[in-house]
Amino acid sequence: MPKTRIGLEVGTRNIKAVEISGREGNYKLEKIATAEVPPLEEKSVERERVTVGAIRNLIREHKLNAKNVISCVGGEGVIVRRIRMPMMGEKEVGQAIRWEAEEYLPFPIDQVNLGFQILERNLRGEAGAEEMAVLIVGAKKELIQKHLRILEFSNVFPQIIDVSALALFNAYQVSYPGELTGVALIELGHTTSSIVILHNGLPLLVRNIDLGGYQITTALATEFNTNFINAEKLKREYGIVGGGEIPEGKDRETAERVDKVIRGAMDDLVGEIVRSFEYYSSQAERTSVEKVMLSGGTARIQNMDSFLSEELGVPVEVINPFRNIHCDPKTFQPTYLAEVGPLFTVSVGLALRELPQL
Ligand SMILES: Nc1ncnc2c1ncn2[C@@H]1O[C@H](COP(=O)(O)OP(=O)(O)O)[C@@H](O)[C@H]1O
Ligand SMILES: [Mg+2]
Secondary structure (H helix, E strand, O other): OOOEEEEEEEOOOEEEEEEEEOOOOOOEEEEEEEEEOOOOOOOHHHHHHHHHHHHHHHHHHOOOOHHHEEEEEOOOOEEEEEEEEEOOOHHHHHHHHHHHHHHHOOOOHHHEEEEEEEEEEEEEOOOOOEEEEEEEEEEEHHHHHHHHHHHHHOOOOOOEEEEHHHHHHHHHHHHOOOOOOOEEEEEEOOOOEEEEEEEOOEEEEEEEEOOOHHHHHHHHHHHOOOOHHHHHHHHHHHOOOEOOEOOOOOOHHHHHHHHHHHHHHOHHHHHHHHHHHHHHHHHOOOOOOOEEEEEOHHHHOOOHHHHHHHHHOOOEEEOOOOOOOEOOOOOOOHHHHHHHHHHHHHHHHHHOOOOOOO
């Protein structure tokens, strides 16, 4: 049996697992699996209990090897900042970022787990001194503890807890090598979304925003005076009207109403994306975002790509995270993979995470 790794994303709406074997340049998809998480309306204790049950089922049903799991946290409780520091050794960075973190993270330092990744060395600083670029990662302790508790009750003991936005970056790097400047990776989930803007192959900006498909569904539930389940159906069936064309068999009035609500519910998120793009232009001389690669469950809303392209003024392409992974067409129907690709992008990035050599 080849050694495999499992990327497991426990979202607020869906649990996603991907099992991949092989090494760089020779990856193979072994399994993909997904299960629903109970709606947010339920009490949190109950949600945790049901989530644990769903993870256990998923593992049992798909015979996933729970030993080789890499999982992640995300949302606004996780802050990622790229900073410049004087050149120093790896060990010293670990100490120095505690000071830097106080300045860059909006949470008290004793409430976060800190991590870092050195992105670039030997950069020329303003005064001519050599500097390096470091990614500081601060995740709220309570967020990580809660996540570990859920995994532990599910009998999953992950090798690493990564950050969903960085897993997104990882998935993109493997799937689209070479396209690395002025590209914005946007992942639209249920209650969280992330933006990663790449410059010279590295993340220049990483932002987590607590907005997503949940806001769209609740806006539809209010407009149509219906419950969450029916509202989600409307969202999936109608989506955004593209080019003024109502798909055959769909009621025009309903289609236009749904379209208007979805566009309205996307307002805040689009505003945040625009601000991130502006920040990028202000940091990266003479460059701006030229392309968006879209992923996440909410990217599956019909015409979400063309809507965002209009709003942001750049081409938007939906990511195919399986692009450079061998997927046996006998086991995985290509049309199915293309359809669910956006949903599995983060879990693919987790499964492809380079593990420290033991
Ligand atoms: N086919 C689809 N059409 C419209 N929305 C979808 C579709 N599939 C999933 N979604 C929406 O995507 C969101 C879940 O995306 P996901 O990336 O799994 O989020 P999370 O990781 O937070 O659980 C939900 O809001 C869901 O309604
Ligand atoms: Mg997610």
